[in-house]
Amino acid sequence: xxxLTLIASYPKSGNTxxxxxxxxxxxxxxxxxxxxxxxxILNLTSRSLQDFHAELEHSDLTLxxxxxxxxVTSRRIAEAQPGIYKTHDANLSPPGAxxxxxxxxxxxxxxxxVRDPRDVAVSLxxxxxxxPGESTGIMADARLTLGRSQRLLNANVAHFVSSWSAHVExxxxxxxxxxxxxxxxxxxxxxxxxxxxxxxxLDFNDDAATLxxxxxxxxxxxxxxxxxxxxxxxxxxxxxxxxxxxxxxGSWRRELAPELADRLIATQGRVMARLGYG
Amino acid sequence: MADGYLCGWRIRSAIPLPELMPWTxxxxxxxxxxxxxxxxxxLPGGREASSFLQVDDDGACLLGVPEVxxxxxxxxxxxxxxxxxxxxxxxxxxxxxxSVLGFICHQHGLLPLHGSCVEMDGGAVAFCGHSxxxxxxxxxxxxxxxxxxxxDDVCVIESVDQVLVRPSFPRLKLWRDTIEDAALSTEGLExxxxxxxxxxxxxxxxxxxxxxxxxxxxxxxxxxPGESTGIERLSDALDILTxxxxxxxxxxxxxxxxxxxxxxxxxxxxxxxxxxxxLARRPDSPPELWLNDIEATVRG
Numbered sequence: 001x002x003x004l005t006l007i008a009s010y011p012k013s014g015n016t017x018x019x020x021x022x023x024x025x026x027x028x029x030x031x032x033x034x035x036x037x038x039x040x041i042l043n044l045t046s047r048s049l050q051d052f053h054a055e056l057e058h059s060d061l062t063l064x065x066x067x068x069x070x071x072v073t074s075r076r077i078a079e080a081q082p083g084i085y086k087t088h089d090a091n092l093s094p095p096g097a098x099x100x101x102x103x104x105x106x107x108x109x110x111x112x113x114v115r116d117p118r119d120v121a122v123s124l125x126x127x128x129x130x131x132p133g134e135s136t137g138i139m140a141d142a143r144l145t146l147g148r149s150q151r152l153l154n155a156n157v158a159h160f161v162s163s164w165s166a167h168v169e170x171x172x173x174x175x176x177x178x179x180x181x182x183x184x185x186x187x188x189x190x191x192x193x194x195x196x197x198x199x200x201x202l203d204f205n206d207d208a209a210t211l212x213x214x215x216x217x218x219x220x221x222x223x224x225x226x227x228x229x230x231x232x233x234x235x236x237x238x239x240x241x242x243x244x245x246x247x248x249x250g251s252w253r254r255e256l257a258p259e260l261a262d263r264l265i266a267t268q269g270r271v272m273a274r275l276g277y278g
Numbered sequence: 279m280a281d282g283y284l285c286g287w288r289i290r291s292a293i294p295l296p297e298l299m300p301w302t303x304x305x306x307x308x309x310x311x312x313x314x315x316x317x318x319x320x321l322p323g324g325r326e327a328s329s330f331l332q333v334d335d336d337g338a339c340l341l342g343v344p345e346v347x348x349x350x351x352x353x354x355x356x357x358x359x360x361x362x363x364x365x366x367x368x369x370x371x372x373x374x375x376x377s378v379l380g381f382i383c384h385q386h387g388l389l390p391l392h393g394s395c396v397e398m399d400g401g402a403v404a405f406c407g408h409s410x411x412x413x414x415x416x417x418x419x420x421x422x423x424x425x426x427x428x429x430d431d432v433c434v435i436e437s438v439d440q441v442l443v444r445p446s447f448p449r450l451k452l453w454r455d456t457i458e459d460a461a462l463s464t465e466g467l468e469x470x471x472x473x474x475x476x477x478x479x480x481x482x483x484x485x486x487x488x489x490x491x492x493x494x495x496x497x498x499x500x501x502x503p504g505e506s507t508g509i510e511r512l513s514d515a516l517d518i519l520t521x522x523x524x525x526x527x528x529x530x531x532x533x534x535x536x537x538x539x540x541x542x543x544x545x546x547x548x549x550x551x552x553x554x555x556x557l558a559r560r561p562d563s564p565p566e567l568w569l570n571d572i573e574a575t576v577r578g
Contacts, residue, residue: 035502048408055328055528057431059409060372062471065344072329153410153453231503237562 003108012123013115029213044085070101078106091170094160115184118252220247317360368468390527397426401493402443437544
């Protein structure tokens, strides 16, 4: 493997669960400490990682400068520290940049995780501590950039996410990239089969006994239990509930107002249909 | 314009550098000069040292910051800046007194650590760590206790007979929340970058112009959930060397300039002669809680 292997997704789509699984699986299905072992799959937009490889403090740069810098840094990380990384970057050129933050030539392969946007809207509202109406609006924002706070330092550097539909299609239709698309709903419904595919795609051991151990070590009740006992450092401070909150598919039917579900279909319906979210 | 003091160098500048203490040391000619002039986009024969930075075989460095301008730093000490019309004076000085200062250190074989530094009982105490870990906030709190501020971003270390910190200037880069938490105002302060709620806070009364022996280094980090907080001394020399390497400002540049061995020696000397501590604290705990512990630790 050379270059960056990405676990890419729109936020709140199952990325952290996948990282937890891989972190356990890489160590033979051992139990996992959420607060230390996820570092086996670093966040590519982590400020300390980006500052280190860019040899610049991103807190001294404007959004446009960061957008120009990120592809250069991605290539450097691909060369100096190749491996598996999580990211919420869209595969799109941010405003002011000539290429995406992670250009295809820095990428080895991509696992793209997608989740029904109606469930994403509910989860995102809890994560950001905002209303579902607001999260639905965020998901339609084609200019959305996360990690950009001008008021205090974010643990991540600025990364261009765009709208839910643009994010999904930017990776689904990526040219020159080896891609595996996983639906969160399928991961929940058939974990063994889907995670086995994931392991084969990454050239990891897909031995059934190890797979089962890794899945048990990172099942939703295990992760949620660990968070409630010890906390989880990646949970935002203004989140209105636990990071591992529900871990189910279809809770939007109870938790999302029908008009918001309709609004999502109106704004994201074409891409939802591509993924079978009817 | 009076010449300024920067890490023991006499600097003569065509642009005002209000951060610096005036030069009063001796009558020597200027060691460093800053001029506004033409700077090419590419350094002839230059190699890409890192993002936005080229270096040539003579050791000249060219930094190009897309929305600020270009900075050419020759090993002779001649610095030429080609600012963009929209760049603010504070933005130009941010890179001149940050990245460019780091280049000058590497050209001279001095060790720049990424950290703030304050005076304590006749010695220097440095605070290193990632962006956002609280280096500048600690320095601000110590300044408010009447301590001198030797540096904020780049702590310049000379290691010949003993390990000395060369003071840079008493300017702290602080987020609005930190300033307001300290019951200070952002009024009249220059912004770090346009539109950003991060400001340049000058504490002139805390300035200092004499190198001081390095008494201790604190490596700051955020304690995660379940981790204990507190100060611990690192005992293993290899751990210390690894940590100091990680805290070196623009480390790849020292390799390109052929100064890596000199920097290694400086770090090894620190590891063998200066106590190095880790300070783990909760990200939301006020830094002033640690001031007494830090002072007590330094006094041993």
